Every structure is written in C-alpha cells, then in structure tokens.
Amino acid sequence: MKTILFKTLSIFLFATCIAFSAAAQFENVYIGVNGLTCSQCSRTVELSIRKLDFVADVQMNLEHTEGKIILKKNKKADMEKIAQAVVNAGFSVRYLHADLRVDNSVVTTGPCFSYNGDQYVFSEVPKEPLKGEIKLKFVGKKYMAKNDFKKFADHMNDRCGNTEGKVYHVTM
Numbered sequence: 543m544k545t546i547l548f549k550t551l552s553i554f555l556f557a558t559c560i561a562f563s564a565a566a567q568f569e570n571v572y573i574g575v576n577g578l579t580c581s582q583c584s585r586t587v588e589l590s591i592r593k594l595d596f597v598a599d600v601q602m603n604l605e606h607t608e609g610k611i612i613l614k615k616n617k618k619a620d621m622e623k624i625a626q627a628v629v630n631a632g633f634s635v636r637y638l639h640a641d642l643r644v645d646n647s648v649v650t651t652g653p654c655f656s657y658n659g660d661q662y663v664f665s666e667v668p669k670e671p672l673k674g675e676i677k678l679k680f681v682g683k684k685y686m687a688k689n690d691f692k693k694f695a696d697h698m699n700d701r702c703g704n705t706e707g708k709v710y711h712v713t714m
Contacts, residue, residue: 566644566657568619569675571611574636575628576687578607583633590631594623607636618658621710625684638685642676654702661702665694665713681711 578584584602587609591600596617602609613619625635642657653664655672665681680686681694698711 566642567615568613568640569643570641571613571619571621571624572608572637572639573611573624573628574608574638576607576634576636578602578604578633580604584609587628587631587633590627591624594620594627596620620708621680622684622708635685636687637690638680640678640680642672642678644673644676656707658707660707661709663702663709663711665711668714676714678712678714681713 575587578587581604584604588600588602591597591609591611596614596619597611598614599612600609601612611624619640621638621640625638628635653667655662662678681691682698683691686694694711694713702709
C-alpha cells in the first residue's frame with residue numbers, strides 16, 4: 543500500500559513539475575538597433591538574427607530602427623545571442639524587450655525567477671505573481687544604451703544563487 547501511494551505521489555509531483563516548466567514561453571523579442579540608415583543595413587541585421595535556431599521570423603522597421611523577432615515555440619531563446627547577432631552585423635543594441643507568456647503562476651524567490659535553466663533578476667520585485675503576458679526589459683551593457691544602463695548599474699551585482707545557467711537582469 544505504501545509503495546502504491548509513494549509511486550502515485552511521485553508521478554503527481556513529476557507531472558506537476560513538467561506542467562510548471564512548460565507553462566512559460568518567450569514569444570516575441572523587440573530590439574532597437576543603433577546605426578540603421580538604409581535598407582541594406584536593416585537586411586544585414588535581419589539575416590544575422592535569422593541564423594539563430596530559435597528564431598521563427600524577423601520583421602525589421604527601418605523607419606524606427608527596430609525589429610520584432612518571433613521565436614519558435616518550445617525552443618529556448620537566448621537573449622545574449624540575439625544581442626550578439628546585432629553586434630556581429632556591425633550595429634549596437636539600443637534596447638531589448640521580450641514577451642514572456644506565463645500560463646500558470648511562476649514561483650519567484652524575492653527578486654528572482656528561474657526559467658529554462660536561466661535566472662532572471664528583477665531590479666524591482668514584482669508586486670503580483672507572474673502570469674499572463676509579461677513584458678520584460680533586459681538590463682545590461684549588451685541590451686541597452688550606455689546612458690540608460692547607468693540607471694540600473696547598481697542592481698547588476700544581484701544574484702539569486704543559480705550558477706548553472708545564464709543570469710539576466712530585467713525590469714517590467
């Protein structure tokens with residue numbers, strides 16, 4: 543009887559963990575690109591970003607010097623690789639924002655939450671549990687203009703104990 547109860551409880555806990563890990567997904571990334579002056583510049587950035595295996599589509603807007611990146615479902619997005627793709631194309635990142643779809647509440651630990659093996663550190667602790675569509679603004683030298691970065695520089699040393707994955711600093 544104890545064995546059956548233990549197996550049932552183990553299966554339930556395993557299924558619950560899978561549900562929480564599959565409950566969040568980055569959908570879109572919005573990126574501002576400094577230096578876009580012509581359609582060829584825009585195309586160069588687009589092609590560089592399209593090479594990333596987690597990118598489904600890229601829509602560049604030359605007039606506003608920005609782009610929308612649609613991500614593949616069930617693929618881990620790497621914001622560092624997106625920023626590096628822009629740099630590799632010969633430009634710099636002005637801002638990087640992302641839509642995170644959270645179907646269930648994601649557990650936060652103080653100013654932090656884990657997703658897909660990476661740690662996300664908020665500059666301000668969210669007042670409510672994360673659910674629905676969350677718009678995250680990525681903070682750091684790679685993800686924003688130098689003047690904007692100065693406002694957040696004091697928060698960049700905060701860590702939440704995760705040393706395995708990447709650590710991203712974000713704000714909402």
